[in-house]
Amino acid sequence: MKTLAIEGMQWGDEGKGKVTDFCASHADIVVRSQGGNNAGHSIEHHGVRYALRLLPSGILNPDTVNVIADGVVINPKAMLEELRILSEKGISSYQLLISKRATLLMPYHIEIDKAREEALGDKKIGTTKNGIGPCYEDRASRLSLRVGDLLDIESLQERVESILPLKNLELKAYGGKEFSVEEIMALLLEVREALLPHIIDTTAYLQKALKEGKKILFEGAQGAMLCMTYGTFPFVTSSSPLATAIPNNTGLPLTAVEDVLGIMKAYTTRVGAGPFPTEIDGPLADSIREKGHEFGTVTHRPRRVGWLDLPQLKYVIEISGIKRVALMLLDVLSAVDELKLCTGYFIDGKEIDYMPSTVAELEKVEPQFITMPSWKEDISSIRNYDELPLNCRRYLETIEEKLGVKIAMVSVGPDKEATILREELF
Ligand code: GDP
Ligand code: IMO
Ligand code: MG
Secondary structure: OOEEEEEEOOOOOOOHHHHHHHHHOOOOEEEEOOEOOOOOEEEEEOOEEEEEOOOOOOOOOOOOEEEEOOOEEEOHHHHHHHHHHHHHOOOOOOEEEEEOOOEEOOHHHHHHHHHHHHHHHHHOOOOOOOOHHHHHHHHHOOOOOEHHHHHOHHHHHHHHHHHHHHHHHHHHHHOOOOOOHHHHHHHHHHHHHHHHHHEEOHHHHHHHHHHOOOOEEEEOOOOHHHOOOOOOOOOOOOOOOOHHHHHHHHOOOHHHOOOEEEEEEOOEEEOOOOOOOOEEOOHHHHHHHHHOOOEOOOOOOEOEEEOEEHHHHHHHHHHHOOOEEEEEOHHHHHHOOEEEEEEEEEEOOEEEOOOOOOHHHHHHOEEEEEEEEOOOOOOOOOOOHHHOOHHHHHHHHHHHHHHOOEEEEEEOOOEOOOEEEOOOOO
16 A cells, blocks of 8 residues: 555544554655644654644654645744754654645734634634634635745735735724734744745645655544534534545545545544534543543643544544544543443434534434443553453444444554554555
């Protein structure tokens, strides 16, 4: 296999960073194709923790080329700060390429994001307040700056002069901070020098790499249920985390994505507002949250916790064509006395066989659960599938059977070593 896509199957934070890093040593190239620094991908290497937001998770491997492709929104200051933090941790040898077609995320996007959330009050989306939505909107309405604009200062200035008054109108309406052309140009010129050596036409680069038979790993950000079309709209992000969006975000043909590895937790989490059919609260949710350190990598918000939701996963498997999955954070469930697994959705007492597409309908869903016995043993040092406790294997085999997928990898701790590999991933 020459190419593989890593896709989050739930509401993000499934452990995509760990799996990408795990596979990166077999990849020539790791590509981020959508999202921005709303992502937070944690990687643990021999006890050192790295939190990546915009940088692809192959960045720790000096031989891997890391590509930030066309569909990404880039906050340049945030990206440079990430590189600075990495160099403090001793990672200063890396290969990074940034697409000329990628979109630049500017401070006014962040201000608009914050102002909108405030204006929505208790109807807010619970965004990461990183300006992601307003930045993608500007791309769609053809008002954004692109990385390639940094190459020519004169036309960059003209672009800023034509766009900024429109942005300021919006900010004024919200009573937010307005920006001057000088301020935005100063920021762009400040980051320009550091970015220039990395800027290329990544579409042409990836096309060539594909023809040369290079191994390419596509690292998804967010999760399928946060997809702006197929997720729990409007409580979603502003890009599509589905592997099916990769061609359109990289300039590669459909055939460029040979396989999709779905990444799922052994349970479910979500940050931010919106429907969550299998959500649990109270002391049980607290103990899972504590054991799994379920606090946002980006915002440090406590993540909402719920049981594994098979109808939700089945839906994602179908829309993404997933045949193999990595099941993450299984060790966390050792903290639970009795496990529940959602096997069906009912609305008004009738079973439904589709994923509701409106919030109104999703809120009416009554999840049907089966109960399964748990295990108490600490499984974090187990490396062979057959050594897992019987109840643990039963849990995994039930998931495989009901979802019709193969669990190719089981993760039992944050570190790279804490992995049970059942077949080669890449
Ligand atoms: P991502 O956004 O999909 O990359 O996931 P995050 O990094 O935001 O969240 C996953 C969290 O779980 C991180 O803190 C990881 O270090 C951690 N993690 C990953 N796999 C495991 C695992 O198998 N067990 C435990 N206990 N933690 C894990
Ligand atoms: P990774 O890649 C979890 C959520 C936010 C909010 C919604 C919209 O680490 O899995 P946005 O700032 O994108 O406009 O927020 O999407 N969200 C994530 N939740 N993991 C992520 O990324 C997320 N990126 C965005 O919490 O509910
Ligand atoms: Mg995350």
